[in-house]
Amino acid sequence: MVKQIVAMFLFFLAYYVILSRSRRTSVKVFLLGLIAAVLKLSEGLTTENISRVVDFNTIGLLLGMMIIVSVLKSTGFFQMASVYAVRLGRGNLRRTVSMLAVFIAILSAFLDNVTTLLIFAPILFLVSDAAEVDPSKVLVLGVIASNVGGMATMIGDPPNIVIGNASGLSFASFIVHLAPMSFLMLLISLRMLSSVVSVDRASEAGLKRLAATNPREAITDKKLLLRTATIFVATICAFAFHEALDIDMAFIALLGATLSLIVANKSFEDVAKEIEWDTLFFFMGLFSLTHVMQELGLLSGFASLISMVRSRSLLLVVLVWLSAVMGSLLSAVPTTVVLVPVVKYLIGLGYSTHLWWAIALGVGLGANLTPIGAAVNIVGISLLKRFTGKSVSFREFFQTSFAWVLTGLIIASLYMVVMAFVGW
Known part of the structure; x- marks a missing residue:
């Protein structure tokens, strides 16, 4: 009993942090x-068993x-x-911001979405300055595009990587099941532009001067670009066939x-300076704490509570909304x-593997609701402060994205019910 109390204290302390x-x-x-x-709260939490934790x-x-990025x-x-x-x-x-959002979404599907936003944020601010519009509104759209793009594939954002490795589902299955929703939500986010961003023709003169820039001048090493791009494409292709190759995606x-x-x-x-060491060590600490909670049976109680929902379709909807909140x-x-x-516990009880897609969609959409929903949100707001001196409050971020997230969760709920009904 003492171990359970200490484990829960450490777990909730981590969430407070x-x-x-x-x-x-x-x-x-x-x-x-x-x-x-150190406190040996779990017998499995040792250096010999660290790979299982x-x-x-x-x-x-x-x-x-x-490293590739x-x-x-x-x-x-x-x-x-x-x-x-x-x-x-x-x-x-509107067309410029739409194109930037599309580029951010596509690159975020295959690259680290935080890095993608780090590269594109200055361009978003430059466009906002040239058109004399509020950069905070444009930034939120960029953040949403990054999260939506990351939701489309197994490697697009950290949550999907965790789900992919835990579930054993293939790289291709993530694209097949999640990319359609990701694409639809990207279209809806672009439609938001008409209500979020407005500008007169006079201020667009600055954008036309910016558009005259030669993009090829940005390339610093053409040969290295071609070689690295080839390796990157080969890596993505290997991800798609990793099951047939019988090679772990980490090794690829x-x-x-x-x-x-x-x-x-x-x-x-x-x-070394380009690697997000904080993210890697954050994962290690969180994996350890979650392992202790699981070993002590504290998470199975939570799973048992959720399993009281007898309707399998309703359970999918509950998981979408629960993971989003x-x-x-x-x-x-x-x-x-x-x-x-x-989810592993529920699947062990005989529930469908569709539960994985439910939490992937819920977390992917819910991350856009608040400034702390994802790492890319926090990074984007800090960049806004650094480059423009402006900031986005919790309320402003929530108000900008609420209608979009609510729409997405309703569509995702229907999407999951249909997916389960047809056995897709």
Whole structure:
């Protein structure tokens, strides 16, 4: 009983740290995970069993993709893509922001969405400044596009990586089941532009000057870009066939990362600053705490409570909304790590694997509701403060995205019911 009380205390303390957005959140969560190991709250929490506690397939996949993105970033690829998006807008603000949102969504589906926003945020602010519109509104649309794009694939955002590795579902199945919803929600977010962004013709003159920039000037090393892009495409293709190849996705990502470093003539030290170490250690700490909660039977009680919903279709809807609410308040990654063992328990009782898609959609959509819903939200707001001196309050962010999230959750609920009905 003492172990359960201490475990719950550490677990809820970790969530308090996350919600309070205190400094060094990842370090504190990792520390709490270490404390759980030192106190031996779980017999499995030892160095010999660490690979069963911490999902190193998730850690390796994230690390590998971060390295590839770092090398790709050094070639000027993202800057080129940003300028092309502005040029395609032809001086029209709504068209320009729409193109930027599409570019952000597509790249976020296959790259780390935080890195994607880091590259595109300055362009969003530049466009806002040139058109003399509120940059906070444009930023929120960029954040939504990043989250929506990340929701489309297994590697697009950390929650999907966790779900993919825990469920054993294939890379292709994520695209087949989640990409249609992602595409639909992207279209709806673009429709939001008419109500969120307005501009007169006179102020669009600045956009036309910006569109005259030559995108090819952004490329710093054409040969390296071609080589790294080839490795990146090959890595994505290998992800799609990883089941047939019988190779863990972490090994594929790390292989691609190592080859990228070799062709770029770089060492691990050269890209160390580009790797989001906070994210990796945050995962390790959270995995440890969740493992303790699971081993002590504390999460099975939560799962048993959810399993009281007898209707399988209703259970899918409940999970969509539950994961969305939890994700918006507790952040997407912690919510996913907690719900994964719950879903495993329910599937063990005979429920359908559709439950995985329910939490993926719920967390993916709910992350857009609040400024703390996902890491990309927090990063985007900090960039807004740094570049423009403006900020987005909790209320402003909520008001901007509420109608979109509510619409998405209703559609996702119907989508899940239909999916379960037809056995897709």
